[in-house]
Amino acid sequence: MNIGEVVFGGAVTLAGTLVVQLFVIPAVQARTRGQERWERDILELAAVIEEEFPRSLDT
Structure with missing residues (x-):
């Protein structure tokens, strides 16, 4: 396992986050x-509409 790959993966993850x-x-x-x-x-x-429409129709 190369440390550079781990750092690169962490940087990509951080950028995505x-x-x-x-x-x-x-x-x-x-x-x-x-x-x-x-x-x-x-x-x-x-x-x-439910309150005012019937009142408008009544007047």
């Missing part, structure tokens, strides 16, 4: 937050 932590994870979290906001907005819209 940094890429995942700096780019992949934040992108996935942003997409998840956007989807959660969209779902919350749709539920709020449905609640408003």
Whole structure:
């Protein structure tokens, strides 16, 4: 086992971990937050429609 190969493997692993932590994870979290906001907005819209639409029809 060559020490240079071990160091190189460790460096590649470190670089891969940094890429995942700096780019992949934040992108996935942003997409998840956007989807959660969209779902919350749709539920709020449905609640408003259920409350306001019958009132509009009555007037």
